[in-house]
Amino acid sequence: MGATIVIAGGGAAGAPAARSLRRKLGAEHRIILVEQKETLVNPALLPLYAVGKKKRRHFSRERSRMSLPGIELTAGRVLKIDPGAKKVYTGGEEIDFDLLLIATGAELDRSRPPGAAEAGIDLQSLEGAEKIYAALPYFRGTEIAIVAPSAGIKCPAGPYEYALLLENWFNRRGRSRDISITIYTSESAPLILFGERTSRALAELLLKRRIRLHPGARIRRIDGESKTIFVDRDRFSYDLLLYYAPVTPPPLVGESGLAGKGGWLRPDPRTMALPLESSIFAAGDVTAIDTPRGELLPKLGAIAHLQSLVAAANIARLVKGQKPDRAYCGFAG
Numbered sequence: 001m002g003a004t005i006v007i008a009g010g011g012a013a014g015a016p017a018a019r020s021l022r023r024k025l026g027a028e029h030r031i032i033l034v035e036q037k038e039t040l041v042n043p044a045l046l047p048l049y050a051v052g053k054k055k056r057r058h059f060s061r062e063r064s065r066m067s068l069p070g071i072e073l074t075a076g077r078v079l080k081i082d083p084g085a086k087k088v089y090t091g092g093e094e095i096d097f098d099l100l101l102i103a104t105g106a107e108l109d110r111s112r113p114p115g116a117a118e119a120g121i122d123l124q125s126l127e128g129a130e131k132i133y134a135a136l137p138y139f140r141g142t143e144i145a146i147v148a149p150s151a152g153i154k155c156p157a158g159p160y161e162y163a164l165l166l167e168n169w170f171n172r173r174g175r176s177r178d179i180s181i182t183i184y185t186s187e188s189a190p191l192i193l194f195g196e197r198t199s200r201a202l203a204e205l206l207l208k209r210r211i212r213l214h215p216g217a218r219i220r221r222i223d224g225e226s227k228t229i230f231v232d233r234d235r236f237s238y239d240l241l242l243y244y245a246p247v248t249p250p251p252l253v254g255e256s257g258l259a260g261k262g263g264w265l266r267p268d269p270r271t272m273a274l275p276l277e278s279s280i281f282a283a284g285d286v287t288a289i290d291t292p293r294g295e296l297l298p299k300l301g302a303i304a305h306l307q308s309l310v311a312a313a314n315i316a317r318l319v320k321g322q323k324p325d326r327a328y329c330g331f332a333g
């Protein structure tokens, strides 16, 4: 009899894992992918979309048009995981699994930094990118503030990418000298988690493009009325506020009893299996993995993709009665 493998979440980790499993396993094994969203977006292209360099068709697709031959696509939200009973529950269905891959990504804590959601534009959503695209031609102010309050954001390079693209947008229109872009980040230096060399090169590039940096910033709150950012003991004014909300683990994993420290899933980084649940794997932004330097691996699609292939390979080996042997290479570790 075949095995049933359920994958929760069809994003950068879940969809490639499903395809990889389908290639590795015979048709007697069921692969069920549960995805909640009707329209899926590749967020990596949002910054380019915000400045008109990409169209929506380049990075969004309907769930029904995902190319998943041989995979059962279930439209719905996984509301509950019961590891003991080996079941996941969606609104309308109860699905039994032999093996489960949790790839639901991370959620955003939009209450942080306080006041940002009310005062600014969210750089991590399609709606936010659309707002920027619509607002840029009419922007008559001078101060653009990009607020990235915590290292725990999706794609740590994102704030710098947005800043460089915005500077380029104004430059091409002969307006860059009238505009001041400042990045307020909690990082001690830009992208320091990728090492000194990368950080120095980025700092030089920012300087060359006259993008200001406020590193080590502890953002206390934003006041949208007076257009003020309160950082440590200082305050700075802005005309346009663009913000990153920090990531937070999906409540689903905490409620399932599978979460480790901080509410994240902490799989074995070699196999991507959860330590006490050899039939449950996790990949992508929903996981927290410590690097040898004791930091957390950043939330990146490139990492999610590699982890998902390791998880899929090891799930396939278990189905075939073999021991997991594929190991995550520790990319960006």
Ligand SMILES: Cc1cc2nc3c(=O)[nH]c(=O)nc-3n(C[C@H](O)[C@H](O)[C@H](O)COP(=O)(O)OP(=O)(O)OC[C@H]3O[C@@H](n4cnc5c(N)ncnc54)[C@H](O)[C@@H]3O)c2cc1C
Residues within 6 Å of the ligand: 008, 009, 010, 011, 012, 013, 014, 034, 035, 036, 037, 040, 042, 043, 044, 045, 046, 047, 076, 077, 078, 079, 103, 104, 105, 106, 123, 124, 125, 154, 155, 158, 250, 252, 283, 284, 285, 286, 299, 300, 301, 302, 303, 304
């Ligand atoms: C603005 C921005 C720019 C970025 N740029 C880059 C970049 O240049 N390079 C890079 O490598 N990374 C980039 N990233 C990060 C990258 O997008 C994420 O790391 C990656 O998408 C994580 O993949 P994932 O599959 O873990 O989560 P996601 O891609 O978020 O997918 C999770 C999926 O699970 C679904 N889901 C969630 N909960 C449930 C549930 N309960 N039931 C069913 N389905 C569920 C969601 O709808 C979603 O489709 C960027 C992110 C942002 C926001």
